[in-house]
Amino acid sequence: MERQIDLRGLTCPEPVLRTKKLLDDKSIIKVEALVESEVNVKNLARLARSQKVSMSCSNEGDFYRVVLTRAETEPLNALEELAIREAQKETNKQRVGTIVFISKDTLGEGDRDFSVSLLNVFLQTMFDAGHRPRAILMANSGVKLMDPGGSTLPVLSNFAEAGCEVLACGLCVEFYGLKGKVPADQITNMFSICEYLMNADRVITA
Amino acid sequence: MADKTEHQQKKLTANVRAGGCAAKLGAAELAKILAHLPQKSPPELLAGIGNFEDAAVYKISDDIAIVQTIDFFPPVVDDPYLFGQIAATNALSDVYAMGGRPVIALNVLCFPTCDFDEQVLADILKGGSDQVEKAGAVIAGGHSIQLGEPVYGLAVTGLVKPAELLTNGGAKPFDKLILTKPLGAGIALLALKAEMLADSSRTALLNNLTQLNSTALDCGKKFDVHALTDVTGFGLAGHLHEMAKGSGLKCRISVDAIKTLPDVIELAQQGFVPAGAYGNRDSYKDSIAYLNKVELEMEDLIFDPQTSGGLLFSVKAEHADALLDELLGNGLGACLIGEMLEVDTNETRGLVEVSSG
Numbered sequence: 001m002e003r004q005i006d007l008r009g010l011t012c013p014e015p016v017l018r019t020k021k022l023l024d025d026k027s028i029i030k031v032e033a034l035v036e037s038e039v040n041v042k043n044l045a046r047l048a049r050s051q052k053v054s055m056s057c058s059n060e061g062d063f064y065r066v067v068l069t070r071a072e073t074e075p076l077n078a079l080e081e082l083a084i085r086e087a088q089k090e091t092n093k094q095r096v097g098t099i100v101f102i103s104k105d106t107l108g109e110g111d112r113d114f115s116v117s118l119l120n121v122f123l124q125t126m127f128d129a130g131h132r133p134r135a136i137l138m139a140n141s142g143v144k145l146m147d148p149g150g151s152t153l154p155v156l157s158n159f160a161e162a163g164c165e166v167l168a169c170g171l172c173v174e175f176y177g178l179k180g181k182v183p184a185d186q187i188t189n190m191f192s193i194c195e196y197l198m199n200a201d202r203v204i205t206a
Numbered sequence: 207m208a209d210k211t212e213h214q215q216k217k218l219t220a221n222v223r224a225g226g227c228a229a230k231l232g233a234a235e236l237a238k239i240l241a242h243l244p245q246k247s248p249p250e251l252l253a254g255i256g257n258f259e260d261a262a263v264y265k266i267s268d269d270i271a272i273v274q275t276i277d278f279f280p281p282v283v284d285d286p287y288l289f290g291q292i293a294a295t296n297a298l299s300d301v302y303a304m305g306g307r308p309v310i311a312l313n314v315l316c317f318p319t320c321d322f323d324e325q326v327l328a329d330i331l332k333g334g335s336d337q338v339e340k341a342g343a344v345i346a347g348g349h350s351i352q353l354g355e356p357v358y359g360l361a362v363t364g365l366v367k368p369a370e371l372l373t374n375g376g377a378k379p380f381d382k383l384i385l386t387k388p389l390g391a392g393i394a395l396l397a398l399k400a401e402m403l404a405d406s407s408r409t410a411l412l413n414n415l416t417q418l419n420s421t422a423l424d425c426g427k428k429f430d431v432h433a434l435t436d437v438t439g440f441g442l443a444g445h446l447h448e449m450a451k452g453s454g455l456k457c458r459i460s461v462d463a464i465k466t467l468p469d470v471i472e473l474a475q476q477g478f479v480p481a482g483a484y485g486n487r488d489s490y491k492d493s494i495a496y497l498n499k500v501e502l503e504m505e506d507l508i509f510d511p512q513t514s515g516g517l518l519f520s521v522k523a524e525h526a527d528a529l530l531d532e533l534l535g536n537g538l539g540a541c542l543i544g545e546m547l548e549v550d551t552n553e554t555r556g557l558v559e560v561s562s563g
Contacts, residue, residue, distance in 0.1 A: 011222075013400040016477040039484050043477035046502065050475040097492070097555075130551065201492070 002030040008063055009036065016043040023051050023068065031068045034060075041066060097134035099200040100126075101193075102142035107206055119145070122206060123155045127162075133204070135165035137193050143168040146182045160186075169193060216321050218281040218289060218356065219399060234489040253304065253373050258448045260303035260436055261364075263371055271368045275300035278314045278359020282395050282513055283412075286326045290333020292415045293358045296438070296514035298341050301364035302419040303436035303517060305372035305427070308364040311338045313348025316357040330358050341418055370427075372434035374445070375452035381432055381546040382526035383457060386422040387414055387516025388539040389442060389507050390470030392480045397473045407468040414467060414539070415514045422517045422540075425532040430522035437515035441486040442543075443508040443558055445518060447493040450546070450557040453520070458497075458559040459544030461504040474503040474510075482511035495556035504562065520546055 003022055007015040015035050022031050035041060041057055041064050048055035053070045106115030107122050126133075136159055138145055145152040146168050160166040167188040173179055197203055231239075240255060247254055252271055253263040261275035277297035281289045294311070301308045313334060317327055335345050338360070394411045397403045403411065419436060426434065433453055437445045442464075450457045486509040494508075516538075521529050526542055533540035549557070 012481055013396045013402075013478055017400040017402070020476060037481075039479075039481040042484060043479055045477070046475060046479065046506075047477035049502075050472075050477070 001028045002032070003028050004032045004034075006034045007036075007040065008034055012039060012043070015040045016047055019044055019068070020047055020051075023047070023053065023070075026070075029070045033066045033068070035064050035066060036062075038064075040064070044068070096196065096199045096201060098131075098202045098204065099196050100133045100136045100204045100206065101197060102136065102138045102145065102206045103140050105141040105144040117151070119206060120152050120155065123152060123159075127155055127158050132159070132162050132164055134200075135167060135196055137167050137169075137188070137196060139169040139172050139193065141172075141176065143172040143176055143178060143182070146173070146186065147178060148181050167192070218284045218286060218322070218326070222280045222282075222355065252368060252371055258440075258452075259373060260300040260438075261306075261362075263304055263306075263366065265368050269367060271366050271371065273301045273304050273306035273364035273366050274362075275364075276314065276359065276361040278357050279513070280355055280357050282415075283398065286329035287333040288412060288416070290330040290335075290358060291337050292333075292412075292514055293330075294334040294337035294360055295416050295418055297360035297362050298337065298343070299419045299436045299438070299514060299517075301362050302423045303372075303434055304364070304366060305370050305423065305431075305434060306364035306366035307420075308338070308341050308343040308362050310346040310363050311343055312361040313345060313350070314357075314359045314361055315348060315350035316353035316355070317350060318354055318356065319352060322356070330356075334358065334360065337416065337418065341420055372431060373452065374433055374435040374449045377433035377449055377453035377455055377457075377520035377546045378522070379455060379546060379548045380523045381520040382523050382542055383446075383459065383544045383546065384519040384521060384526065384530055384533070384540055384542050385437065385442070385464070385516050386419065386519070386533055386538050386540045387417065387437075387512075388465040388467045388541075389437075389512065389515075390467040390474075390510055391415060391512045391515060392441075392482060392510040393470045393473050393478055393507070394467050395513065396480050397469070397478045400478065402473065402478065404469065410468050417514075417538075419517050421536050422533060422538055425529060425536060425538075426517065426519050426521070428532065429525040429529045431519050431529075432522065433520035435518050437512050437518050439482065439486075439511045440489070441483065441509040441511055442518075443494055443560075444486050444490050446558045447490055449518065449520060451554060453546065454549070455546045456549045456557040456559060457544055457546050458561070459508075461500055461508065461560060461562045463541055463543045464504075464507065465539050465541040466507060470507065470510075471503050474506040479506045480511060483509040486511060490558075492555040493558050495559045497559055497561035498563065500560055500562045505560075508560065516540070 019033050022028050044066050048068050053068045055068050057064055057066045107119040156166050167186055168182050170187045170189050173182050245255055250265045252265050253259040261273045263271050263273050265271040283289050298308050338345050433449055435445050435449055446457050483506055530540055530542050
C-alpha cells in the first residue's frame, strides 16, 4: 500500500509524528510526504534511518517532497549503510570548512617555470603556517601536481597526512596521462568537486 | 480548523511553534544583531553583553554586586501551574549560573485573556511564585500585557560577592567539566507534545525541569570552581564553546559520559529533534571538532536546546571527583563529561572537541 500525506502548515513535531504512524503500519510500503521546512526533512531522514527505510527528497520550491520506501526484499544492512551515508553526507555538509581549489599547475600567469615553482611555494607556506584546509581539490592541469616525479607531491602528501583530503579530478587525471600514477583513493569526480565547492565555508582558488 | 469557534478551553501549547528555550533566537543571528548596538562597559559592570554571559553583574561595593537577568518563553507544557514552575526555574537559574543568590523577582507576562480562563493565568503565576519562594526569593511585582500567545517568565535580581562571582570565562587548563542535569529536555519536550513520552519518562522530564539549580551551586561552592554557566538554549555544545572561548582554552568531552533523560536517544533517532537543535548545529558548526565517529543522535543531543538546564562547572581537576560525589549525594543527575585544555593557536574554531568511546 502506498500513502500520500500533506504535512504542510503543521508545526513540529506533527509532521514526523504523523509519518511515523504511517510507517508503523507495516502494510504501507511507500509514503510520500509533503513538508514545509528543512527541519521537517532532517527529522524525517532520522526517522527513515531508525525505521530502516530508504528516503529521497526533492525541493519543490516552497515545500519538499519526501518519499520513504520500505524495500523489504533488499537486505537491511545495505539500507542501513545507505542511511548512514546520507547522514554522513549531511554531517560533512555542516562542517566543510575551507577548500583549496587548484585548476592549473601554476600560480597566476607569467614566466612558466617561475609560476610553477611559485605554486609550490604557496602550498608549502600554507602548510608551514599551520593551515589545514578541509580539502585540496585539483582540476584541469592542476592535477599535474600529483605527478610522482613533480616537486609539489611532497607538500601535498604532508597535507594528506595531516588529515586534509587531497583529491584530483579523475577525468583530468586521465586526460593528462596520469592514470595509474595517482592513487585511486585520491581520485574524485566533478560531482564531488561541485558538492565540496558549493557547501564550503570558504574557497581559496589558486 | 481555525475558523471553527472553539468554546472548549484551548490547550496551552496549541499554537506554540517553539516552546521553552527552543524559542530562543539563534546564537549566530543574535551575535549579528547585537554587533550593531553600542557596547559600553563601565568598570562596575563585572559581566555584560560581551561573552554571552548568563546574567549582567553590577558591582555596588567591594562586598556586593547585583546580578540581573530576565528570561521568558511560550508554554512548554499544557499544565499552567507546571509551566509557571518551569519558566521560573529557568529564569532563576541564570542567577545561580553567576554564583549568585536570587533575592527578588518580577513577573513578565503576555496573555490572551479571550482564549483562556483567568484561572489558567492564576495557576501560571502560582507556579512561578512557588518556585521563587523555594529559591528563597520573593515576587515583588511584574508587568503583563494582552498578546495572542501566552508568554511567561521572570526578571530576577540576585546578589553575589564580587570575589565569589563565577563567569563562563575563568576556566583553567586541565579543569574537569561537570554537568549537573541530564541532557535531552528539548527532545523530550517535543516528544511530550507528540504524546510519545511514557509516564515514567514524563515524570523524569518534569522533575528535571522544575529542579532549581540552587543545590548544585551549593555543592559547587565547596570546591575550587573556576568557571560556571548553565546549559540552556544554545545546547551543551554552544555553552561549552562560550566557556572555552571566554577562557581562552578548548575543551574535550566524551559523549559516552553524558547522562541523558529517559528515552531521548531513541526519540532523537526517530526524528523528534527540535528546530532549535538544528539552529544550534548551524550556529556552532565551526566550533565542534569530532575526534572520531560520534553517533548522529549524540550529536543531536549536544545541540539540543535545554529548557531549565543544569549547571556546567569547570572545576579544579583534583576536586572533580569530590564535587561529583557531592552532587550525586544530593540526588542530582550529574556527570563528569570532559576537561579543559590549552589551545596551541589563537584559532577560535573547533574549540569543542567531541569524542565517543
